[in-house]
Structure formats: C-alpha cells, structure tokens
Amino acid sequence: MDDFEHLPMKGQTRVARIFAESGYWTQAERLQKQVLSLQKTLLGEHHPDTLYSTNNLASTYQARGKTAQAEKLQETVLSLCKELLGEHHPNTLTSMNNLALTYKARGKTEQAEKLQETVLSLQKELLGEHHPHTLTSMNNLAGTYQAHGKTEQAEKLQETVLSLCKELLGEHHPDTLTSMNNLALTYQARGKTEQAEKLQETVLSLRKELLGEHHPHTLTSMNNLALTYTDRGMTEQAELLQEKHLFLCNELLGEHHPHTLTSMNNLALTYKARGKTEKAEKLQETVLSLQKELLGEHHPHTLTSMNNLALTYTDRGMTEQAELLQEKHLFLCNELLGEHHPHTLTSMNNLALTYKARGKTEQAEKLQETVLSLQKELLGEHHPHTLTSMNNLAGTYQAHGKTEQAEKLQETVLSLCKELLGEHHPDTLTSMNNLALTYKARGKTEQAEKLQETVLSLRKELLGQHHPDTLTSLSNLAGTYQARGKTEKAEKLQETVLSLRKELLGEHHPDTLISMSDLALTYKARGKTEKAEKLQETVLSLQKELLGEHHPDTLTSMSDLAGTYQARGKTEQAEKLQETVLSLQKELLGEHHPDTLLSMSDLALTYKARGKTEQAEKLQETVLSLQKELLGEHHPHTLTSMNNLAGTYQAHGKTEQAEKLQETVLSLQKELLGEHHPDTLISMSGLALTYDARGKTEQAGKLQETVLSLQKELLGEHHPHTLTSMNNLALTYQAHGKTEQVEKLQETVLSLQKELLGEHHPHTLTSMNNLALTYQAHGKTEQAEKLQETVLSLQKELLGEHHPHTLTSMNNLALTYTDRGMTEQAELLQEKHLFLCNELLGEHHPHTLTSMNNLALTYQAHGKTEQAEKLQETVLSLQKELLGEHHPHTLTSMNNLALTYQAHGKTEQAEKLQETVLSLQKELLGEHHPHTLTSMNNLALTYTDRGMTEQAELLQEKHLFLCNELLGEHHPHTLISMNNLAETYRARGKTAQAEKLQEEVLSLQKEPVGEHPSNQL
Known part of the structure; x- marks a missing residue:
C-alpha cells in the first residue's frame, strides 16, 4: 500500500477504482479505507468527496460479501445526504438506490422495494419518466419485484423500460440492450423461455456488432443466453x-x-x-x-x-x-x-434434501418445516421460494410414509401455482407432475394418469417433444401405465423415451441410463426377461465405468439385475449380486439407511427362493425391527417388511405367526391407506392365501371375493392384479370342492392372459399350469396332460431346462403321467427332475426334497416299494434336520412314508407314524384343519388294515362329523368320508348302516349343491 501514499487523494481514489473494476477487491478496500480516513480528517465527514468515498467503500464491502458493513455505511451516507442536500437531490436519490440494492442483497426485499418505489416516484416527479435515471430506477425496482416473487409486475415494468429506451435512445444504445437483457431474464423466470431466448439472441448479436466479442457486456450476454439454452433443454x-x-x-x-x-x-x-x-x-x-x-x-x-x-x-x-x-x-x-x-x-x-438422500428423513423433515415456516413469515405463502419449500417438504413427507400430508401440501402448491403463475408455467407443470406421483403412491392411479397426460400434452406444446422435461413426463406416464396394468403402452412410451435420449443426450448420459433401466423393468413385467437382463447388464456396465461401483445408481442397477436373475431362475447369481449390494450399502450408507434395509429385504427374498428360509427369516426380522425403530410401525416400508416376513413364516411352516402378522398389516393399511388402495388389496389377498393354508377356506374365499370385486371396480377386469385375484379365488374354490366354478374361472383367466400378455408370458404359462392341475383334479387327465406338455415345451424354449418354473412343470407333468397310468414316463421325467434339482439347488433344498418324495410315490405306483421307502426315509430324515419335526412338509413326508410302509405290509410302522402325524397336526393346526382331517382318514384306513375296525369306525365317524360341519355334506371329501365309513361298517358286519350310508352318498351325488355356508363364498 506504501506504493500509493505519494499520490494525492484523487490519485489514490482512481487507483482504488481501478482495483475494484479489475476484481481486486481486497486491495481496493484497503486503499478506499485509507482515502476515507484522510478525507474525514482533512475535509470532514460532511464533505461531498467524503460521502463519495464512503459510498465507494460500501460498494466494495458489498462486492466482498460484507453486506452488513455495506448497509451501515450506506445508511450513514443516506442520512447525511438527506441532511445536507435534501431528499430530492440526485445524490440523495442515488444513495437511496444503493441502499435499496444492499437491502435486496441482504434478503430485506420488502425494505428494498419500499425504498425503490420512493426513488422512482421522486425521479418521475423531478426528472420525468423519460430521464435515464428514472429508467434505471424502474429497472432496479423490477429486479426487486422479481426477487419478491412479483414476476408479473416485474415483467410489466421492464416492458415499459424497454419501450421507453427504444424510443429515447434507440435499439442499439447500451442501456436499451441492458433493458432487453433484464426483460429476457424475467421472461425466463416466468417460464417464457422461447421469448427469453429470442430477446437474448438479439442482445448478443447487437453487442457483438457494437462492442465486439471481447467486451464484458457481450460476455455477459453470452452467459445469459447459454443459461436460457439450458432451461430450454438445449444443453449442447x-x-x-x-x-x-x-x-x-x-x-x-x-x-x-x-x-x-x-x-x-x-x-x-x-x-x-x-x-x-x-x-x-x-x-x-x-x-x-x-x-x-x-x-x-x-x-x-x-x-x-x-x-x-x-x-x-x-x-x-x-x-x-x-x-x-x-x-x-x-x-x-x-x-x-x-x-x-x-x-x-x-x-x-x-x-434437508441431502439428509433425505442419506436416509435421515426425520432430520430432513424438521429442517424443511423450519424453512417453510420462516418463508411464509418473511416472503408470504405466495412467493415462489415458499412454494418450492412446500413441494420439497411434501416429497419428504412421502419418503417418510406420510402420503396423505404430502398429497394435501402438493394440492395446495398446485392451486397456488395455477393462480399465481398460470397453468402453462414450468413450475405449475412440475407441481402437477409431483402431485401425480403422490396420487400414484397413494393408489390413485387413475387420477395420476389423467394429470400426467395433461402435463405431457402441455410440455409438448410449450417445450417441444425433445425437451428434457417432456421426456421426463413421457417416462413418468409410462410408469403409471405400468402401475395400471397397461404394460404394452408403457413399453412403447419407454422405447420412445430411450430412443430420444440416446439421440439427444448420448448413451452415457445418466437420464439415458435411467430410461434403459425403466424399460428393462417393463420388459421384465411383460415376461421379456431375456431382453430385460441384457439391458440391465448394459446399464450396470456403463454405470460402473461412468459413476463407479459405489454410486447409489450403480447399486440400484445391481439390485434390479439381481431381481431379473431371480425371475430367470438364476438364483445363485441373484444372491451373489445382492450380497455385494448389501455389503457396499452397509459400508457407504450405514446399516440404518432405507436403501440398506431394502437391500436386506431383497436378499432375504432370494434366500427364501433358494430354500434358505432360516436365513431369510432372521434377515427379515432384523429389517422389520430396524424399520419400526427408524420409520415407525405405520410406514409403508415397515408394512411391506411385515408382509414379507409373514410370507417367510408361512414357508417355514409358522402359519399361525404368518396369519397374525398379516392381520396386523391389513388392519394398519385399511386405517392408513383405505380399503381401495392397491397395497391393501395385495395384503387382503396374501391373508386369504394364509387362511387357505391354515384350512380356513371359508374366510379365505370371502376375502378373495372382496379383493376380486374391488379390483374389477378399481382396475378393470383386464388388469394383472385382477387376473391374479381370479386365479387365487379359483384355488380356494378348489379347496372348497367347487370344481366346476374353479375350472370356469381358470379358463377365463387363461383366455384373458393369452389376449393381453400373449401365450409366452410367464403369467400365461402359470395359468395354463393351474388349469391343467384343475383338469387333473377333475379327472380330465388327457386335457391336463396336453396342457402341461405345452407349458413344459414353452418353458424349455423361453426359460431353459434349468429354470425353477421349468422344473415345476416337469414335476407336474410327471404327476399327470402317473395319474394316467403312464408310470414309466413319469418315472423317467421325475428322475431327470431330481437330477436337475440336486445339480442346481443342492440336496437340502425344499424343491429337491419334494422331487425325491414325488419320485418315491412314482416308484411305489410302479411297484418299486423298496426304492420308494428308502427315498422317503431319506427325505424325512433331511426334513427333520432342516425344518424340524413340526414343519408341515415334515408331517407330509411322515404321512407319505406311512402310506409306503402300509403298501409294504409294514402296518405297525405305518400306524405309529400316522399316530405321530395326527397328534402333531392336532397340536399345530387344530382338529378342523384339512390336513388333520386327511391324517385322521389315513390312520383310520391303517386301523382297518390292521384289523382294528373298532378304532377305525370311531375315527371315521369323527372324521365324517367334522367334514359335514366344515365342508358341508355335498363336498367331495365328505362323500369320500361317508364311503370309507360305510366300508368299515360293512367290515364290522353293520351292513344295514353301510347300505344306508352308501344310498345317502348316491343321493347326494345326484342332487344340486345345497346352501351350506361353505358354498356361499
């Protein structure tokens, strides 16, 4: 600083100004302080030069971010100017204006606005509307209106300024160009990006011509135009x-x-x-x-x-x-x-948004509520910043599971945006889109679809089909189409989005990768799992290259690919990938992050699919415990985890625990989401299946009929969820002995799926398989065989021989071969099935054990009782070890082995085993469960074989009484029970009772089905 002390004060002032103009604010501040100190000493605080220097120093403070110091200094200058020069003096007005700009920079927009309105009023009075200073004040006030959210007033004022500048100064004057530029920025803020672009291109062209490409004003125009290009999606x-x-x-x-x-x-x-x-x-x-x-x-x-x-x-x-x-x-x-x-x-x-991204939704919510409260107080409810905060808080409410609060807030935002900005403003369209996503999350998919179609139509009209926001709308609408079962429309729309994004953004852009991922999920939903897998592998490869293995998007892609591997039967690859994802998320996000918990849940489902039910159960119990602690019992993710755990309990044979958990989930969902929400309906359906598994077929049927009725009303008959419900109801009808209704319902489902999804879709193949099993139960074994051979052929072609679905179909066809007396074909197919299960799943997997058991039954039918017995003893031993003696599968194996002992003449061993089974089933399932009734019947037949006809009679009479009570006298199982008891009466010499019972059976078989409650589902 000593270098400038030899200069006179005016020289030092000039040097300080040069420093400031060159951006050397620190040097400018030091020199200005020195000059001001000298002026106060030599000239006094009231001298014009001192005031000028005070003002310069205030400007430098502002440029250096010292806005509080700038404000104090400018308030001093203004006070002195008013005292010395009067309120109407040009210097006083300049001081007012400078102070107003500082107020604005400090967020005091209301004080800035009042001061600028005063300046403008005085300048109009003293200098006239056409004076350059008046025009500058108009422009400054317009900028403050904009900062205050009064964009319409800002636009009108700037259009006035521009009109006057053109008239007074000409189109080429620097001030006219500045006014054009300011108006363009306001157009941009008001969503009029096309008008903004045209105006900025004009400004840039004129400045290049008049000032040259290197002039600072030309550079500013380049920058402003570039920002508008970005807003218009012209990022290149x-x-x-x-x-x-x-x-x-x-x-x-x-x-x-x-x-x-x-x-x-x-x-x-x-x-x-x-x-x-x-x-x-x-x-x-x-x-x-x-x-x-x-x-x-x-x-x-x-x-x-x-x-x-x-x-x-x-x-x-x-x-x-x-x-x-x-x-x-x-x-x-x-x-x-x-x-x-x-x-x-x-x-x-x-x-707050970062807290949300890191899973700290509670901290995010508190911070956003504070922001919103302060903005309402300081800026008012109608300010754009307040509306943005409302929208952000709504997003956090949604992430926190508070979807009702999110919806209300977003409806308020949309209403205010329409009122303040108009329906066509970008912010209004964004609000419509956000509300649509919340409607979708709340199960209001029809409202979501309508709103998204409106947004898409307006964005195409205003921004063009190629704008990023338009492409986002296409993608969002596709997601809603998928949620509404319109998967074909979703696929077409997503293919369009992907094609456009590749063309406009390139294959490596994050938005392009998101489109690939979305399309892959739709391919998967439409049964095109091979195409889905290829696309997801491409996405994952690109994300690893571009973002690294640890990026959240990369982890999401790994998880998606794992889900597709599972759908394609590649459960081992799925498990490895999910274990990698979980390990990375624990390391990067911590065990408590929502994404980590979702990965735990996904891995648990894969463990379950791979027969590792114990590992699945432990992991799901951990997830549920953490979600209750972090998110609360009412959060959607917590409810999903309860449902998943219930499914694992069921697979683990813990049907009572499954039922209790599912009843809790359903009760909470009805309370939180309403009876009509898709998640509530899924829970109803899941609970119905558990009721079915627990022998509560009447409750199951009623619940499934409710689900089906609501889904037809809400989603339409053709929606995938409706078809699934039809299928579930058919299975319950079958358990209830309503074989004719079962067949009709399954034929309807299959016909609709062929029409909607095509013959090759996994759901269609599942329906073919279900119908075949019904044909088999109906004695239509030839039709069953043809259908199962078609299913197996298609699955081999589409999924490969090693896929779990293909293996299931092999097994089903083998059982049909057995029923049709084609035991040789059955045996060959089951031996192949067992070989593949051992190879792919391992000896201990539940499916392998089921395969062993089925082969044993075929050996028995083929007269190979010794081989059957050995195989069943192996199965039972493994199941006791893996599942425990009380598991339903273990009890089934005990029962099967007992039947083989019986066929082998080992009636004493059969009796002991069947008594054990019956005792355990009474304890675990209750006397009224279908499995318990079957065991009673089997044991009674063994008593008969062992000459213990008295015990057989007592057990069969009890069995018949329970069948009548639970299933009704017309049910096939009741009629079989009557026949068995009649045979025992005959064996005990009670021929009159036997004849009477058999005549009753014949009469009931001829009658139409009566009005038993079990037939009133």
Missing part, C-alpha cells in the same frame, strides 16, 4: 457457448477474475446437466479453491460455490461429503447473513 448449445465464454474470460480477465470464476461455475452446472458430473466436480473444486483464496471463505460467491459443489457431490453419490459441506455452508450462512436470509433458507433446504 449451452455447453459450446459457455466453453467459448470461459475461454474469452480467461484470455481477457485472467483466471482469478470474479467473472471468470462465475463462468467456470456456470459451465460446471451445464456439464452436470449433460451428465458429465466428473468434469463438473473438478471445475467446481477449482472455483471454490480460487474463491477461498481471493475472496475468503465468508464471501457470498464462495458460499454459492460451496453449495454448488455439495449438490454435485450428491449427484455423484458422494452424499457424506455433500452433507459435511452443506452443514459448513449453513453454519457460515447463519453466522454471516442470519437465519432469516433467503440464502440461509436455501442452504437449510439443500441440507
């Missing part, structure tokens, strides 16, 4: 213009100039929008480092750069770094600007 044009802008700034101003740093930052944001997040991160780290060095950590520009870098860290999956940077940013904003400053509120909001 934006990137080219910003790279040129940065090159010129570096050349003309140097790397350290504030304008150069701003240019770097803008280019980084465009790189980010174009999916070049690594380049964005490097550029933003450079900007932040230079700003800390040149401006200090506390400068507003430095704080903005911290925030931008944190957001890029989030996009790159570096959420921990993002959180640390945003917490520091918020601390500095609170310290420097105060809690009520707009920048502080923005900082709070950004940190």
Whole structure:
C-alpha cells in the first residue's frame, strides 16, 4: 500500500477504482479505507468527496460479501445526504438506490422495494419518466419485484423500460440492450423461455456488432443466453457457448477474475446437466479453491460455490461429503447473513434434501418445516421460494410414509401455482407432475394418469417433444401405465423415451441410463426377461465405468439385475449380486439407511427362493425391527417388511405367526391407506392365501371375493392384479370342492392372459399350469396332460431346462403321467427332475426334497416299494434336520412314508407314524384343519388294515362329523368320508348302516349343491 501514499487523494481514489473494476477487491478496500480516513480528517465527514468515498467503500464491502458493513455505511451516507442536500437531490436519490440494492442483497426485499418505489416516484416527479435515471430506477425496482416473487409486475415494468429506451435512445444504445437483457431474464423466470431466448439472441448479436466479442457486456450476454439454452433443454448449445465464454474470460480477465470464476461455475452446472458430473466436480473444486483464496471463505460467491459443489457431490453419490459441506455452508450462512436470509433458507433446504438422500428423513423433515415456516413469515405463502419449500417438504413427507400430508401440501402448491403463475408455467407443470406421483403412491392411479397426460400434452406444446422435461413426463406416464396394468403402452412410451435420449443426450448420459433401466423393468413385467437382463447388464456396465461401483445408481442397477436373475431362475447369481449390494450399502450408507434395509429385504427374498428360509427369516426380522425403530410401525416400508416376513413364516411352516402378522398389516393399511388402495388389496389377498393354508377356506374365499370385486371396480377386469385375484379365488374354490366354478374361472383367466400378455408370458404359462392341475383334479387327465406338455415345451424354449418354473412343470407333468397310468414316463421325467434339482439347488433344498418324495410315490405306483421307502426315509430324515419335526412338509413326508410302509405290509410302522402325524397336526393346526382331517382318514384306513375296525369306525365317524360341519355334506371329501365309513361298517358286519350310508352318498351325488355356508363364498 506504501506504493500509493505519494499520490494525492484523487490519485489514490482512481487507483482504488481501478482495483475494484479489475476484481481486486481486497486491495481496493484497503486503499478506499485509507482515502476515507484522510478525507474525514482533512475535509470532514460532511464533505461531498467524503460521502463519495464512503459510498465507494460500501460498494466494495458489498462486492466482498460484507453486506452488513455495506448497509451501515450506506445508511450513514443516506442520512447525511438527506441532511445536507435534501431528499430530492440526485445524490440523495442515488444513495437511496444503493441502499435499496444492499437491502435486496441482504434478503430485506420488502425494505428494498419500499425504498425503490420512493426513488422512482421522486425521479418521475423531478426528472420525468423519460430521464435515464428514472429508467434505471424502474429497472432496479423490477429486479426487486422479481426477487419478491412479483414476476408479473416485474415483467410489466421492464416492458415499459424497454419501450421507453427504444424510443429515447434507440435499439442499439447500451442501456436499451441492458433493458432487453433484464426483460429476457424475467421472461425466463416466468417460464417464457422461447421469448427469453429470442430477446437474448438479439442482445448478443447487437453487442457483438457494437462492442465486439471481447467486451464484458457481450460476455455477459453470452452467459445469459447459454443459461436460457439450458432451461430450454438445449444443453449442447449451452455447453459450446459457455466453453467459448470461459475461454474469452480467461484470455481477457485472467483466471482469478470474479467473472471468470462465475463462468467456470456456470459451465460446471451445464456439464452436470449433460451428465458429465466428473468434469463438473473438478471445475467446481477449482472455483471454490480460487474463491477461498481471493475472496475468503465468508464471501457470498464462495458460499454459492460451496453449495454448488455439495449438490454435485450428491449427484455423484458422494452424499457424506455433500452433507459435511452443506452443514459448513449453513453454519457460515447463519453466522454471516442470519437465519432469516433467503440464502440461509436455501442452504437449510439443500441440507434437508441431502439428509433425505442419506436416509435421515426425520432430520430432513424438521429442517424443511423450519424453512417453510420462516418463508411464509418473511416472503408470504405466495412467493415462489415458499412454494418450492412446500413441494420439497411434501416429497419428504412421502419418503417418510406420510402420503396423505404430502398429497394435501402438493394440492395446495398446485392451486397456488395455477393462480399465481398460470397453468402453462414450468413450475405449475412440475407441481402437477409431483402431485401425480403422490396420487400414484397413494393408489390413485387413475387420477395420476389423467394429470400426467395433461402435463405431457402441455410440455409438448410449450417445450417441444425433445425437451428434457417432456421426456421426463413421457417416462413418468409410462410408469403409471405400468402401475395400471397397461404394460404394452408403457413399453412403447419407454422405447420412445430411450430412443430420444440416446439421440439427444448420448448413451452415457445418466437420464439415458435411467430410461434403459425403466424399460428393462417393463420388459421384465411383460415376461421379456431375456431382453430385460441384457439391458440391465448394459446399464450396470456403463454405470460402473461412468459413476463407479459405489454410486447409489450403480447399486440400484445391481439390485434390479439381481431381481431379473431371480425371475430367470438364476438364483445363485441373484444372491451373489445382492450380497455385494448389501455389503457396499452397509459400508457407504450405514446399516440404518432405507436403501440398506431394502437391500436386506431383497436378499432375504432370494434366500427364501433358494430354500434358505432360516436365513431369510432372521434377515427379515432384523429389517422389520430396524424399520419400526427408524420409520415407525405405520410406514409403508415397515408394512411391506411385515408382509414379507409373514410370507417367510408361512414357508417355514409358522402359519399361525404368518396369519397374525398379516392381520396386523391389513388392519394398519385399511386405517392408513383405505380399503381401495392397491397395497391393501395385495395384503387382503396374501391373508386369504394364509387362511387357505391354515384350512380356513371359508374366510379365505370371502376375502378373495372382496379383493376380486374391488379390483374389477378399481382396475378393470383386464388388469394383472385382477387376473391374479381370479386365479387365487379359483384355488380356494378348489379347496372348497367347487370344481366346476374353479375350472370356469381358470379358463377365463387363461383366455384373458393369452389376449393381453400373449401365450409366452410367464403369467400365461402359470395359468395354463393351474388349469391343467384343475383338469387333473377333475379327472380330465388327457386335457391336463396336453396342457402341461405345452407349458413344459414353452418353458424349455423361453426359460431353459434349468429354470425353477421349468422344473415345476416337469414335476407336474410327471404327476399327470402317473395319474394316467403312464408310470414309466413319469418315472423317467421325475428322475431327470431330481437330477436337475440336486445339480442346481443342492440336496437340502425344499424343491429337491419334494422331487425325491414325488419320485418315491412314482416308484411305489410302479411297484418299486423298496426304492420308494428308502427315498422317503431319506427325505424325512433331511426334513427333520432342516425344518424340524413340526414343519408341515415334515408331517407330509411322515404321512407319505406311512402310506409306503402300509403298501409294504409294514402296518405297525405305518400306524405309529400316522399316530405321530395326527397328534402333531392336532397340536399345530387344530382338529378342523384339512390336513388333520386327511391324517385322521389315513390312520383310520391303517386301523382297518390292521384289523382294528373298532378304532377305525370311531375315527371315521369323527372324521365324517367334522367334514359335514366344515365342508358341508355335498363336498367331495365328505362323500369320500361317508364311503370309507360305510366300508368299515360293512367290515364290522353293520351292513344295514353301510347300505344306508352308501344310498345317502348316491343321493347326494345326484342332487344340486345345497346352501351350506361353505358354498356361499
């Protein structure tokens, strides 16, 4: 500083101004302080030169982010100007205007607005509307209106300014061009991006012509136009213009100039929008480092750069770094600007979004509620920032499972946006889209679809089909089509989106990868699992290359691919991939993060599919415990986990625990979501299946009929969920002996699935298989055989011989061969089936044990009783070891072995085993369960074979009484029970009773089905 002490005060003032104009604010501040101190000493505080220097120093404070010091100094200047020169003096008005700009920078928009309205009123009175100073004041006031959310008033004022500038100064005057530029920025803020673009292209063209490409104003215009290109989805044009802008700034101003740093930052944001997040991160780290060095950590520009870098860290999956940077940013904003400053509120909001991304939804919610409360108080409910905060909070409510609160808030936002901005404004369309997604989450898929179709139509009209927002709308609508069962429409729409994104953004852009992933999930839903797998493997490969293995998007893709591997029967590959995902998420996000819990849940389902039910159960109990603790019992994810655990309990033979858990889930879902929500209906259906498994067929039937009725009403007869419900109801009818109704319902399902999904879809093949089993139960074994041979042939072609579904079909066909007396074909097929199960699943897998058991039954039918017995003893031994003696599968195996002992003449061993089975079933399932009744009947037949006809008679009389009570006298099982008892009466010499009973059977078989409650499902 000593270098300038020899200069006179005016010389020092000029040098300070040069420093300021060159961006050397620190040097400017030091010199200005020195000049001001001398002027106060030599000229006094009231001298015009002293006031001029005070004002200059205030401007430098503002440029350095010291807005509080700037405000104090400007208030002093204004007070002195009013005292010395009067309120109407031009210098006083200039001081008012400067102070107003500082108020605006400090977030005091209301005070700024009042002061600027005063300045404008006085200038119109003193100088007239056409004076340049008046026009400048109009323009300043318009900028404050915009900051205050009064964009319509801002636009009108700027259009007036531009009109006057053109009239008074001509179109080529610098002030006219500045007015054009300001109006363009307001058009942009009001969603009129096309008008903004045209105006900015005009400004840039004129400035190049008049000032040259290297002039600072020309550079500003380049930058503004580039930002508009970005808003209009023209990111390639934006990137080219910003790279040129940065090159010129570096050349003309140097790397350290504030304008150069701003240019770097803008280019980084465009790189980010174009999916070049690594380049964005490097550029933003450079900007932040230079700003800390040149401006200090506390400068507003430095704080903005911290925030931008944190957001890029989030996009790159570096959420921990993002959180640390945003917490520091918020601390500095609170310290420097105060809690009520707009920048502080923005900082709070950004940190809340990062908390949400890191699974800290409770912290996010509290912070967003604070932001919203402060914005309502400071800016009013109608301000754009307030509306944005409402929308963000709604998103967090949704993530927190508070979908009803989310919906109400989003409906408020949409109503206000329509009122304030109009239906066509981008923010209004975004609000419509957000509300539609919440409707979808709340099961209101029809409302979601209508709203998304409106958004898509408006975006096509306003932005064009190629705009990123339009493509997002296409993608969202496709997701809703899928939720509504319109999978063909979803697929077509997603293929369109993917094609356009590849063309516009390139194959490596994050949005393109998201489209690939979405399309793959639709392929999977439509049974095109091979296409889904290939697409997901491509996505995963690209994400590993571009984002790294640890990025959240990469982990999501791993998880999606694992789900497809499972659907394709590649359960071992699915398990390995899910274990990798879970390990990485625990390391990166922690065990309590929602994504980690979802991965645990997915892995548990794969363990279950691979027969590792004990591991599945433990993992699901852990997930449920953590979700109750972190999210609460009422959160959708918690309810899903309860349902999953119930399914595993059922697979583990713990049907009573499954039932209790499912009843809890259903009760909570009815309370929270309503009876008509898709999730509630799925829970009803799941509970019905458990009732069925527990022998409560009447309750099962009633519940399934309710589900089917609601799904037909809400989703239509053709929706996949409706077809699944028809199928479930058919299975319950079958358990109830309503064989004719079963067959009709399954034929309807199969016909609809062939029409809607095609013959090759997995659901169609499942329906063919179910119908074949019904034909078999109906004695239509020839029809069953043909259908099962078709299913097996198609599954071999589509899924391969090793797929679990193919193996199931082999087994089913083998059983039909047995029923048709084709025991040789049955045996060959079952031996192949067992070989494949051993190879693919291992000896201990439940499916392998079932296969052993089925082969044993075929050996028995083939007269190979010794081989049958050995195989069944092996099965029983393994099941006792793996599942425990009380598991339903173990009891079934005991029963099968007992029948083989009986066929082998080992009636004593058969009797002991059957007595054990019956005792355990009474204890575990109750006397009224169908399995218990079957065991009673089997034991009675063994008593008969062993000559213990008295015990047989007592047991069969009890069996018949229970069948009549539970199933009704017309049920096939009741009629069989009557016949068996009649045979025992005959064996005991009670021929009259035997004849009477058999005549009754014959009479009942001729009668139509009566009105027993079991036939009133």
